[in-house]
Amino acid sequence: MNEPAVDLCGIPLAHPVINGSGTFDAIAARRVFGDALLAEFPFAAFVSKTITPERRPGNPPVRIYETAAGMVNSIGLPNKGLEGFLAEDLPQLAELPVPLVVSVMGRSIEEFTRLVERVARRPEVAALELNVSCPNVRSGLVIGEQPKEVSSLMAGLRDLTAKPLIVKLTPNVADPAAVAVAAQDAGADGVSLVNTLKAAAIDPATLQPALGARRGGLSGPAIRPIALAQVAAVAEATTLPIVGMGGIENGEDALAFLAAGATAVAVGTASFRDPLAGARVRRELAAGLSARRLEGVRGRRGTAPPAVAASTST
């Protein structure tokens, strides 16, 4: 069985499958499933839920709504805030048997700076993921939707740490490649995509918005074709390592993302249905490569046609 190890921005991964930020709480899972969680950890790295400078309670119910082949969520980034995370969660996450990536979100360059400085200096942290699906309070624009905002943010953060800075791209843009290029030019080490798609749900009983916060994000198999298109577009436009995600349910889905140009993949919503989805995708991906007599997949880069070759993955 081929088990392709991956170097993701200098972080060694035993295999290409990690988790989507906010789709797996390793601390809660340990409470629920005990130490079996550590013995059979489903992911090659663990990406934390997004941390914000201050504690956030999250949105009022209803926070989730099932749709065809997926769900809409409006959770609202509940988290303990930077201090709570560093004091209470980080020591527990450090016990996981895989590298730790911490996702952070600020509403300004100052907030992002504070988060990156405090988190990056912790030895337990291998890399940071910048969640830019939030407005910059100064401009009112969503950072991840504007190449200039991303450039300016990256420029301000780049010199704060030598650790990998991965930008989590929002799909709610007409030109994801342009945003990725801006991230690369300003010094990002990698990009992860896609985040959730802007979505809404109406409760048929009341004809009112079903979600407490009225709007939310769509995830699950429904978005996979959109995610694949965006991964392909970004892979053509940049040479950045890509973590591809969006509705991955099985090994064949994961393989498709690698073929589209991803370096690694993330499993998110699928974990809600099957807590071991990550482990299953890993197994099925290895089996899928084996069956095709491949050691890895090198996806599209620049304008070259897809190259699916018997080469070790990068």
Place this chain on the structure above:
Amino acid sequence: MSGRKHAVVSGDERVPAPFGRRAARITANRASGGYRVFSALDSGGPEPRAGQFYMLSAATGWGTGPAEPGTGPEFLYLPRAFSVAATERLADGIRLDFLLEDIGPGTHRLGALAEGEKLLLTGPLGRPFSRPSELNPQATGAVLVGGGVGVAPLAIWRHELSRAAIPIRVLLGFRNRQHSGGMELFSRGPDKDRLSREAGGGAPESGAKPVLCPEVRLASDDGHVGHHGYVTDLLAVLLEGGDAARSAAVFACGPPAMLEAVRQLCGERGVACELALESPMACGFGACYGCAVPLAAGGFMRLCVDGPVVRGEEIETAMVAGAGHG
């Protein structure tokens, strides 16, 4: 009365659930009034505690194709949370019984599972009911208050309490005959005989006394059975007087409005109570943060890991938006 006592496990002593999702074979699926009771044989998990739940889905016709036309969302994707209603340790596994009301595509698909078909489950999950003495050190017994499909966790709780020889009063309320399914979970008959045997009382014919039979009082909105009114009317009567209130430990499960009425009544009388809540749920193990319930102190708890059993005074309201799933 002879019989060995069976320890009731404290609310926070949880056995880890097996990591992942596993298949269990359906062994029975039958109508129970307007509801259904289905049983599955779980060969891979521990015995659940009363108040705990499982995330359930079917191995086929779930996320792999369209749901029955006219039953709601086009495709089923997420599993559904169900409290366990009864459990029995058998030679080749644990039998789990669940009570369901067919009100949407998920419950419709589960209600249609045939014997031998595979149920997918994760669990047992969540915080179970606390010992009455933990809830109220002066408790002389337990008062179980339930309504609708909410009677499910009370059925298994009544069984656990009986085995521990703890006195029980049971108050059940139903909208109408259509919504009074699940009564068999509290009935006399095989269940009572088994309780007798387990308590060391021997078979009924031997003359040994059965385990304390709980007093079950009924209420119905439409008056078709029992008190014509709400189950909280019965609870109010039971809690009349300082002594009664001081020595009570109330455990409730049912529709949000019923739970909130119980919560408020107990709050007013200073009576300790635990409520088994429902909320929208996607994962059941703390991953999605979708099952938020507002806390009295502000902020939210995740019902799946910090509940589903909660203390009445912990939460802001039991009227959780979106509770109840189809």
